[in-house]
Amino acid sequence: MSGLWKRVPMRWSSAANTLRGLAYVTFQELATRFAHRNTGKYSQDPVADRIMLRISQDENLHALFYRDILGAAIKIQPSNAVRAITAEVLAFDMPGTNIPGYLRKAMQMARAGIFDLRIHHDDVLWPILRHWGIFELEGLDAEAEAAWQAGDYAGAEARFRQIVALSPGSRAADLSYGDLFTLARQRSGPEQEKALWREYLAAFPRGRYADDARAGLCRRGEPDERPACWQQYLTDFPAGVHRSQASRALDEP
Numbered sequence: 001m002s003g004l005w006k007r008v009p010m011r012w013s014s015a016a017n018t019l020r021g022l023a024y025v026t027f028q029e030l031a032t033r034f035a036h037r038n039t040g041k042y043s044q045d046p047v048a049d050r051i052m053l054r055i056s057q058d059e060n061l062h063a064l065f066y067r068d069i070l071g072a073a074i075k076i077q078p079s080n081a082v083r084a085i086t087a088e089v090l091a092f093d094m095p096g097t098n099i100p101g102y103l104r105k106a107m108q109m110a111r112a113g114i115f116d117l118r119i120h121h122d123d124v125l126w127p128i129l130r131h132w133g134i135f136e137l138e139g140l141d142a143e144a145e146a147a148w149q150a151g152d153y154a155g156a157e158a159r160f161r162q163i164v165a166l167s168p169g170s171r172a173a174d175l176s177y178g179d180l181f182t183l184a185r186q187r188s189g190p191e192q193e194k195a196l197w198r199e200y201l202a203a204f205p206r207g208r209y210a211d212d213a214r215a216g217l218c219r220r221g222e223p224d225e226r227p228a229c230w231q232q233y234l235t236d237f238p239a240g241v242h243r244s245q246a247s248r249a250l251d252e253p
């Protein structure tokens with residue numbers, strides 16, 4: 001595996017960061033496939049070219065191995081997996097950044113056509129992200145509905161969660177929270193429901209369920225915190241659906 005795990009920065013090698021580590025090695029293994037292949041071509045030496053071709057084929061297998069492990073993780077823990085992938089897409093560096101003069105060497109490699117940002121974007125990032133279905137939400141909503149109809153509430157919840165993770169901030173995610181609220185009301189305790197409202201409000205402070213979520217948190221708040229909560233609710237939602245309850249709560253001695 002080309003000393004693979006030794007190349008994974010230490011801060012990602014703990015169990016808690018396995019997903020991030022998997023994202024890193026998936027991108028990195030595929031990147032080395034192209035870099036090694038192009039190094040062989042650049043050498044203009046038939047023997048070196050064949051050696052590098054052989055190595056690049058191995059690197060491709062490593063990439064597929066990690067890609068498929070993380071693909072399975074996306075199905076089990078979509079939110080955590082997508083969060084790890086996003087973080088890694090934004091922070092990715094090829095191995096060797098600590099080598100003196102790395103930037104200059106990277107530019108020389110780019111000029112020689114061995115590896116550059118275009119290859120990274122077109123041949124590494126996009127094919128893998130597409131393979132994981134990061135941009136495809138179609139079908140998930142229908143699957144969630146079908147699972148719900150069949151009484152598979154955990155399955156429905158997992159799919160709504162997947163929509164939220166795959167498309168943060170989107171209309172689809174906003175709507176999915178509505179279904180998650182209903183499921184939480186039926187299946188979870190008040191504390192989980194409150195946690196879900198808070199999570200929603202952090203993502204959609206003005207979302208279509210923000211009014212309900214804010215009122216729910218006021219209703220379930222500690223008695224001494226309720227007046228301030230309802231006051232803030234009326235300030236933020238002067239025409240809110242729960243304004244009469246808010247006013248009543250504030251009138252109480």
Ligand SMILES: [Fe+2]
Nearest residue numbers: 001002059062
């Ligand atoms: Fe490898």
